[in-house]
Amino acid sequence: MEQISRRKFIHLSSVSGAFLVVGCVPGPNGDQQVITKVSADLAGLDLNQFISIGLDNSIILYNHRPEMGQGTFQSIPMILAEELEVDIDRVEIRQSEASRDLYGSQMVVGSRSIQTEFEKLRKMGAAARELLKQAAANTWNIGVDQCKASNGSVISEDGKVLTYGQLVEEANKLEPLENPPLKDPKDFKIIGKPVFRKDIPLKTNGEAKFGIDLYTPGMLYASVERSSVFLGKVKSYDDSETLKVPGVKFVFRTEREVYGRKREGVAVLAENYWSAVQGRKALNIEWDTLNLEEISNETITGDSYEAAKKDGDELFGKGDVKNVFKGNSTVIEAAYETPYQAHVPMEPMNAMVSIKDNSAEFWGSTQNPNGIRSFLSKKYEIPENAIKINYTFMGGGFGRRSMTDVAEEAADLSKKSGAPVKVIWTREDDQTQGPFRACSLNVCKAVLDVSGKINALEHKVIAQEIRNQTGDNMTAGRQLMGGINTEYLIPNLSVKGVLRKRHVPISYWRAVYHSTNPFAHESFIDELAHLAGKDPVKFRLDMLDHPRYRRVLSEVAKITNWNAPRPKGTGRGIATAERSGAFFAMVIEVMQKGKSVVPTKITTVLDLGICINPNTVKAQTEGSIVMGLGAAYAGLTIENGSIVEQNFDSYPQLKISQCPEIETLILKSEAPPDGAGESGLPTVAPALANAIFDLTGKRIRKLPIDMDGII
Amino acid sequence: MAKISLKINGQIREIDVDPNMPLLWTIRDHLGLTGTKYGCGIAQCGSCTVHLNGESVRSCVIPTGTIVDQEITTIEGLSKNNDHPVQLAWIQEQVPQCGYCQSGQIMSTAAMLKKNPNPSDEEIDNALNLVLCRCGCYPRIKKAIKQSIKM
Numbered sequence: 081m082e083q084i085s086r087r088k089f090i091h092l093s094s095v096s097g098a099f100l101v102v103g104c105v106p107g108p109n110g111d112q113q114v115i116t117k118v119s120a121d122l123a124g125l126d127l128n129q130f131i132s133i134g135l136d137n138s139i140i141l142y143n144h145r146p147e148m149g150q151g152t153f154q155s156i157p158m159i160l161a162e163e164l165e166v167d168i169d170r171v172e173i174r175q176s177e178a179s180r181d182l183y184g185s186q187m188v189v190g191s192r193s194i195q196t197e198f199e200k201l202r203k204m205g206a207a208a209r210e211l212l213k214q215a216a217a218n219t220w221n222i223g224v225d226q227c228k229a230s231n232g233s234v235i236s237e238d239g240k241v242l243t244y245g246q247l248v249e250e251a252n253k254l255e256p257l258e259n260p261p262l263k264d265p266k267d268f269k270i271i272g273k274p275v276f277r278k279d280i281p282l283k284t285n286g287e288a289k290f291g292i293d294l295y296t297p298g299m300l301y302a303s304v305e306r307s308s309v310f311l312g313k314v315k316s317y318d319d320s321e322t323l324k325v326p327g328v329k330f331v332f333r334t335e336r337e338v339y340g341r342k343r344e345g346v347a348v349l350a351e352n353y354w355s356a357v358q359g360r361k362a363l364n365i366e367w368d369t370l371n372l373e374e375i376s377n378e379t380i381t382g383d384s385y386e387a388a389k390k391d392g393d394e395l396f397g398k399g400d401v402k403n404v405f406k407g408n409s410t411v412i413e414a415a416y417e418t419p420y421q422a423h424v425p426m427e428p429m430n431a432m433v434s435i436k437d438n439s440a441e442f443w444g445s446t447q448n449p450n451g452i453r454s455f456l457s458k459k460y461e462i463p464e465n466a467i468k469i470n471y472t473f474m475g476g477g478f479g480r481r482s483m484t485d486v487a488e489e490a491a492d493l494s495k496k497s498g499a500p501v502k503v504i505w506t507r508e509d510d511q512t513q514g515p516f517r518a519c520s521l522n523v524c525k526a527v528l529d530v531s532g533k534i535n536a537l538e539h540k541v542i543a544q545e546i547r548n549q550t551g552d553n554m555t556a557g558r559q560l561m562g563g564i565n566t567e568y569l570i571p572n573l574s575v576k577g578v579l580r581k582r583h584v585p586i587s588y589w590r591a592v593y594h595s596t597n598p599f600a601h602e603s604f605i606d607e608l609a610h611l612a613g614k615d616p617v618k619f620r621l622d623m624l625d626h627p628r629y630r631r632v633l634s635e636v637a638k639i640t641n642w643n644a645p646r647p648k649g650t651g652r653g654i655a656t657a658e659r660s661g662a663f664f665a666m667v668i669e670v671m672q673k674g675k676s677v678v679p680t681k682i683t684t685v686l687d688l689g690i691c692i693n694p695n696t697v698k699a700q701t702e703g704s705i706v707m708g709l710g711a712a713y714a715g716l717t718i719e720n721g722s723i724v725e726q727n728f729d730s731y732p733q734l735k736i737s738q739c740p741e742i743e744t745l746i747l748k749s750e751a752p753p754d755g756a757g758e759s760g761l762p763t764v765a766p767a768l769a770n771a772i773f774d775l776t777g778k779r780i781r782k783l784p785i786d787m788d789g790i791i
Numbered sequence: 792m793a794k795i796s797l798k799i800n801g802q803i804r805e806i807d808v809d810p811n812m813p814l815l816w817t818i819r820d821h822l823g824l825t826g827t828k829y830g831c832g833i834a835q836c837g838s839c840t841v842h843l844n845g846e847s848v849r850s851c852v853i854p855t856g857t858i859v860d861q862e863i864t865t866i867e868g869l870s871k872n873n874d875h876p877v878q879l880a881w882i883q884e885q886v887p888q889c890g891y892c893q894s895g896q897i898m899s900t901a902a903m904l905k906k907n908p909n910p911s912d913e914e915i916d917n918a919l920n921l922v923l924c925r926c927g928c929y930p931r932i933k934k935a936i937k938q939s940i941k942m
């Protein structure tokens with residue numbers, strides 16, 4: 081947590097009201113660092129790296145987190161504006177530069193931006209506000225306690241008014257407070273309001289720039305052919321036909337690293353992208369596929385079931401599950417399968433890089449701008465301060481854009497060609513190259529006691545682990561148990577992992593293991609409720625004293641009339657989960673339509689602490705639901721060591737006609753904010769499977785679900 | 792390569808491109824109009840939707856050489872001030888998340904409403920079913936269309 085106490089602003093007044101200000105942010109080890117920020121020709125005051133106030137009362141607030149649709153472009157400035165006491169609709173929002181020194185981590189992953197930055201941003205806003213109040217108090221020669229900040233001005237008790245712009249010069253002579261007072265959440269005027277996002281108008285007329293849209297003089301476009309069998313090596317290639325394609329300039333071997341493994345390819349560089357793609361089609365490459373063609377869905381599933389016989393590593397344990405299961409003939413067992421999934425951001429992966437002798441520049445859409453800088457600095461031995469990072473809006477990320485591998489390809493090709501190079505992946509590349517969401521097998525076992533409560537439960541996850549994809553260490557890590565609810569009051573509870581290593585690359589996918597494990601866990605809880613002859617909501621509530629779980633479950637049951645009789649031909653299912661600190665419960669209603677089952681309504685109740693912008697949080701929940709449904713209906717298949725589904729025709733994404741009515745209720749809370757970007761996703765598959773069971777009596781234990789093939 | 796003259800957003804533009812190059816790449820890489828997006832290249836996602844003589848088409852599968860002398864409108868030419876009723880409704884309902892698919896969503900909707908100013912839910916689904924939004928803006932798109940009908 082940032083300590084504001086050692087923060088210092090150093091002000092160098094100079095000609096024509098230009099100022100230089102020094103702010104402070106946590107250093108790489110969490111230590112404090114003092115950093116200068118020059119704003120040489122700005123006629124105003126950079127109060128800190130987040131806030132700039134002009135003599136003309138213009139206010140600029142900086143969002144320091146890359147925007148991929150999650151809405152921090154608006155919600156981060158909302159927090160600043162709340163404490164600064166300015167009208168959010170009248171400020172200008174700008175994307176900040178990428179600078180670890182100025183902003184600490186800027187990586188957007190795990191729905192963390194608001195939860196980790198909330199306190200810091202409030203302090204930034206408050207420190208600036210107090211500085212302006214002090215400036216007014218000095219001007220009027222009164223105590224600061226006689227001054228109030230409101231709507232971009234400071235007002236004295238007797239009604240004198242000075243605008244922030246008028247206070248800039250005086251404020252510039254002062255030192256900011258070490259510990260500025262923060263507002264009482266009860267007095268929030270902006271936080272919690274559905275404020276319109278300022279990035280949205282840019283996204284309705286084609287103005288918003290994404291990485292794929294950028295241009296720099298002299299640039300070449302590149303398209304890279306890679307082995308469809310992951311890890312395949314280039315034995316040789318013939319580019320004679322490629323070089324005949326008009327516009328093609330160069331062909332190079334290239335490689336990038338994906339979680340510790342080299343991935344090879346042959347790149348075609350051309351004056352325009354179309355030529356690069358045509359040239360790529362004309363390549364003749366001989367691959368060494370290392371006998372990995374033998375791997376298929378069948379062999380992987382077989383391996384998983386075989387591995388499930390192992391004891392595995394205990395990731396969580398209480399009581400003595402083994403003892404309860406021993407010789408017990410009433411052990412209930414069920415196995416659940418989930419497939420590999422691609423991230424499928426609508427903007428295919430791309431990156432543009434220019435590598436020069438002692439400098440480098442990156443342009444593109446990334447969740448991890450400083451990571452790209454560090455990577456380039458290390459690989460090309462260029463000092464970090466000689467590397468310029470230009471990051472744009474992202475056309476979706478979902479975890480895929482936290483990696484630096486595509487920038488690595490672009491850098492390699494820039495180095496080899498001497499030109500700035502923009503690599504654009506095709507949709508087929510995106511879908512067939514990964515890294516993917518891991519496929520998984522979950523084996524659950526339980527014993528009920530005489531009263532129908534769960535006496536013992538074991539949940540075994542058999543899957544690859546993102547953090548441990550290569551090498552000999554076969555011990556499962558805690559990452560594998562993401563999303564398994566250990567708050568259920570089950571006297572004997574054990575979560576185990578059996579680690580698998582495969583040639584298929586995996587990575588972080590929205591909600592990560594929370595997007596697969598709860599399908600098994602919350603389905604199994606439902607199965608047990610039915611076996612115990614209990615209502616699934618009551619069954620869960622009876623096992624929970626966690627107040628937040630209880631609150632979301634009770635509330636969702638209430639607003640969906642869970643206990644009311646329901647029409648024939650309909651069903652509903654419930655599931656609950658926690659992700660990134662946020663708690664939620666979901667009810668999915670389904671109905672029979674001919675021979676198909678269709679979801680008709682999805683209701684979610686969320687408790688995520690203080691909600692900054694309910695409009696954005698609801699949008700994120702809608703997005704999570706759509707993504708969760710898509711992943712329940714479609715998955716990737718491996719044959720001959722490669723992905724079968726090449727594009728959207730065989731890997732269909734959820735369509736508008738498949739999107740049911742969605743209702744989201746955000747519970748009021750004054751607790752610190754939790755992550756909102758993945759809320760709802762973990763519960764979709766289990767709530768849907770539970771609803772299908774409710775309607776048809778058929779239990780779904782394998783994703784994807786063929787909704788037309790159930791009845 | 793061939794000299795081709797295109798009528799785009801009310802202007803005549805002369806370019807020298809491979810007539811087989813899909814219109815999408817001509818628009819983006821040669822005319823610098825990057826509001827039209829690449830999503831799949833096989834007419835399955837709608838991100839590349841533009842209007843050809845007022846009809847919505849998928850520019851990723853139309854060879855540039857086949858559309859000489861026809862009227863092309865891209866998102867940049869839909870309105871001067873971001874004030875086409877569909878754009879206004881999109882802002883009102885706060886539709887976009889990442890925004891990448893939205894040119895396609897808006898161009899498809901505008902073309903649909905021109906032909907059928909009062910579409911039923913089913914007609915909306917049919918017109919927009921292959922305009923994919925990975926961020927899941929569908930509930931808001933539905934609301935915004937209703938909203939723009941009122942405008």
Ligand code: FES
Nearest residue numbers: 830831832837851
């Ligand atoms: S890019 Fe044309 S439909 Fe997908």
Ligand code: FES
Nearest residue numbers: 889890892924926
């Ligand atoms: S808004 Fe992101 S794909 Fe539609």
